[in-house]
Amino acid sequence: MTPPSFTKNIGRRRALHLPVALAFLAPLALGQTPQPAAATPQITPSTLKNLSLEQLSQIEVTSPTREPTSAFRSPTAIYVLTGEDIRRSGVTTIPDALRLVPGVEVAQIDSSKWSVGIRGFGTRLSRSVLVLIDGRTVYSPLFAGTYWEVQDTLLEDIERIEVIRGPGGTIWGPNAINGVINIITKTTRDTQGTYASGGGGNYALGFFNFRYGGTNGKGLSYRFYAKAYGYGPEYHYNHDNFDSWSGGQSGFRIDWPAGTRDAFTLEGDVYKQEDGERVSLTTYTPPLTKIVNGEADLSGGNLLFHWTRTLNERNNFQLQAFYDRTNRYEPNFGDRLNTYDLDFVGQTKIPWHQQLSYGVEGRLYEGHFLEVTPGLVFYPADRTDYLVSGFLQDDISLVEQKLVLSAGSKVLHTNYTGAQFQPNIRLAWTPTSKQTLWASFTHAVRTPSDAEEDFYLSSFLNYTASGLPFFGRFNPNPYFAPEQLNGYELGYRQLVTKKLYIDIAGFFNHYHNLFSQDLTAPISLETSLPFAPSTPVAPYLMVSAQFQNDLYGDTAGGEIAPEWRPLNFWRLRGSYSYLNMNLSKAAGTAVGGTPANVAGSSPRNEVSFDSSFEIPRKVKFDFVYRYVSALPAVSAPAYSTGDARIAWYIRHHLEFTLVGRNLFQPYHIEYVADPGGPVAIRRNVFAALAWR
Template sequence: MLILPRASLLYAVCVFMSFSAVANIEQEFDELDALLNMPLDSLTETKVVTATKTSLSLSDVPASVHVITSKEIERSSARSIADVLILAPGLHVAKFSDYDWTVSARSKNQGENNTLLVMIDGRSTVNPMYSGVNWDTLPVSLDNIDRIEVVLGSVGTIWGGNAVNGVINIITKDAENAPKAQVSAAVGNFDYKEFKAHHSGQINDYTHLSGYIESLQHSPFTDKDPHFNEIRHLKVLTERFGMRADYQNQQNTVSMQFGGIRSREDYQWLQYTPAFLDPASHQNDYDAFFTEMNSQELFAGFQYLHDKLDGDQWENQLWLTHSESDGTNEPASFTRFDLDTRYTFNTQDFGALTIGANARIIDEEYAQFTEKEQYFSPYVRTIEDHEFLNQSYGIYTNWSINVTDSTEVTLGNRIQYANITEEWYSQPQVRALQKLTDNQRLWMGWGRAVITPSRLELDTQFQENYSCSSCGYYDPATGSVYDKPVNGTIGPVDYLQAYKYLGNRDLEMESVDTYEIGYRYWQDNQFQLSMSLFYSQHDNVRAYKNLGGYVYTSSAGSDTSIGTVIHDMYAQLIDPLSQETMGGEISAQWRPIDVLQVNANYSYKTIKGDCTGSICGSNDLPVLDLENTPSHYATLHIMWDIHPTVWVSSVVNYVSASEPDEALIEAYKDYGDDYLVWPEIITLDMSVNWQHKPTWPSIKVSAENLGSDQLKEYPEQYGPFANGTQYYAEISWNFI
């Protein structure tokens, strides 16, 4: 309720600014007016490539597809890719801190999300060591994005690994259309500072070149809790760069890219110093210190497309990526080689047949830790085989058949091999599209996708540690440690505790079958409506099984203890769960007048879990935890060019609270009633932009989380930071 007065006030300020500007500006706005007047493209005019790897009109894609345009990105107030994605239906975007997000599609949101494939120009950004996406270190500039294509549902036939519940393909601008001679700088609260420089130019009649550099600094959190006062000086510094060259001559198009990113994060870390290792010199349980965590990525790519005169196409992509991180949760580096080639036969009689093949080779290298070092950090990930050549090969085909003038059927399959498991697996699909009228489409489909196996879940061990001196009392009869003396205990003792989460080589392959049906309607360039319903069956879902623990004792310890107790507790990944997910998405775009565009979307999902096996008989907690997710998601985005010199924009985002089962709440009652609840989210972001003339700099003022200061977007279970209201001011100037 608090956001409405602030929204009204900001719109009033915008209107006042526009009328004040009118009194002083010149009469000639033709060029600037043309720049701002970007009409809503109809579905037939919007081209997408992610669903089929070929360029198709959005109206004729037999899948749930949404496109976020460059204009919508600019008008969204977003400062990151993850924040932009709230504009698409079917995605749950949750912000953990000022540089951590998780994004999910048609599933429960979690950090290690390997059911959503995220790409930049067709290059996977999924970290094979982490089985997820590091959203803050994606090597792409917001200003360089042409569009973001979001495909919901199974796209495994086309893209293979991780394209299970959806695909996000971030497509950058070609060199000819990239920003030219553009420099911008922005400042904001919470120590936000950003500098960007972009340029592009023509080399000859066939070749264009573009490039950019960016530097961003900000606080790692916007939580105002007094407990963080001593670490408010910490900073996150991110630097990006990219270059692109495009050559086009008749039927041949060649694109080359090179870029990278580096992130340096100030971090308060600690190292445990168990007394039994050196009792004579022991003083503290741990040494706290400030350090810097680093990650970086470099990539290079080559793309070649040949359009034959008969309509056939031959496309090749080659990518080389090197990434490394020194964080103890993913202490690894990898060098990845990706090759994809496809040939599309276009015939009037039989439709379009695409045949392709891909190869992915990843040279993985994990950091090594001694047995003692594994107990020194609060958490650490280890693996026995520190070097591994991860290989995956696949062939796929996709055939779109024109059954009648108004009916099209698509059949496809991918056969993939992974040397991690030494197995072959299949990912088929069947889809159909019916042209009801010139501006209406009905589509339906089924697809099966397999989650690419990773060494993270098969071979690694994640260890969480806790150590303190003279803080426990040991019962030799049971091997238990208590925080106060009870009958039979001895002490005080030093206590070293380690939770070890083990991978499992016997896990079955996770697979998801998805059934969908959808409808599209559009009215010229004024209105668009897309609706879809889905049902998916996800088998072999992972859970941890408690394996018990082992207690070791040592007579050595601190001066105030009689010795040390080391308690190792083990849990291992198993695959006893399955889940049924069902729901739908609605997306509408409306342009009532030329200067006003309204985008709205709503999504619903519900998860029903099941469990078979040894961990299922004692309680239902694994299933109930799987089902604990928000069900309702909605976004409203309004873009208004109130004058040729001024535009305003607002984005309202809503996520419903989750409703955990009473048995789940009861099991965690000692932590509080809201410990497991995903909180309700209502946020308002707004932007105002003013530019006197095209040759003048533009000034943009933005605000995020208006009326929702110190909002947490995760359950307390995960220990999230609160996100504060943030303000930014940006000046941007095109010198040419």
């Protein structure tokens, strides 16, 4: 099938009606007339780029404790990717922005799909990484992980992305076994006025972004946005270009500081997207299996409410509730999922230089699986999952401004597990204001997914010598156990001079109960469809396997990330990430998820270097070099490539940008996923205009 053109896709009313309508109805809903932008605070996201290294080292983050703390003093391997970093990189998607973070592995599979991992275990859905957008988890319980193609917002509105390399389960809960990616958008006070941009090129065929922010003059401020985009196919060696994609998204946010003690936020998004896909369908009737090029129809929306209250100088709390809806209709299955979440977090300062953080959370999932082929079956098709959890952490200042001990644990319970504990203990020593040495021990878990407990996957393998078709089937495991991690980390940060900063982190992780796939039954002769014994078919042979917890082992490695500013208008940054995975398998015959497959899906070495050069108010030039070692399990050779961006302010508010990505080769392979076959990522050149 030839994928539809960008013009056809981007013009479909059903793809864009809801997002655009919401965006332009937002001001009417507020009942207010937009006002001029408020006075700029002393330090805002827009002025972050002008800070010195010493000032940047004092940036506050919320991911380690859910309370603003100094990133420089944090006893975690945290990296802050600012909105300015994202804009100057020239990327157009969140996964591509994450390539800038040390220790994060990003491999593009085709035009709309990525594999993302932190310190190993990179997969299509990133099942070992917890991803949040403004505190809203986007982790799917269906197949365990994050569908990166639908995680989007206006990139211009991202204030920062906080990435924790290493387990974060004590604070954030299950599935943060290898790390946390926390995407934080700007407040509406920092997005006043009009922003519009648009452009296109050889692969990013066309994109348009619009945002407007205003205020009612009484403290309440708001913004609404809309965006549309269309991307062409990547390079296919057989010229079967199936992976074009297009869509649109819009949303709003309202911030209201009600007096000096309370602050309220209400935000929401809707999206519609169509992605070209290639899938394999198993039918049990001739031709038994077929490869289909089709489209995935993806849509959804969310609504989030956040309340922060300061009780007094020692006590405060946050209450957050959100609803999320996702709809996925792919050529081989369909799924609807509703997520309801209520989260309470409090902080209180107690005697002897201690601060307690505590919280409780409840989450409910309601899902429905639509069967398209007998080769993909959820039983039962309707699912209700729940999660309840609570945590307590104490940060103790043993030596004021010098030595801080943090200890705590989260306990959680889901419908698939009993009580699971996720303790951690961390120590940060800051001998001077320019140095921090830290160490930690953490235990974290990944809870079972619906697929591991309730999913049946069949596939035609071949014909036997007797002429009978031979099928394989993966059966779920109702006793699938949570994956477990014990993690040990050590890190050091130093502001060496006013122009040189260095961040070093090392880790050793021990895993057990890791996901595997084992043969569980002898070959049998079947004469009916699975789950439909009254539907006869021609005889076939079946071999069965099951999802198991038979992998275990260790990973070790580290990251080093220096930053140097030789001149006020020139910034140089680099990073090197090393990973060694030593995994083994318990008794049993593996048919998938072998130690070699898991370890071979992540690069052993990654190197990056970027240069940002600026002639004030005139021209900005940015260049990024990347090297990624081979991923043998997914047939991806090592590669080097470079990205470049040049921006010129034609007028005070009008910026012209020219971006080239993957410049070193016409195309290169990053990850081969069956049945998509080898899809190579193209060189991408585009131009854009932006009005700020």
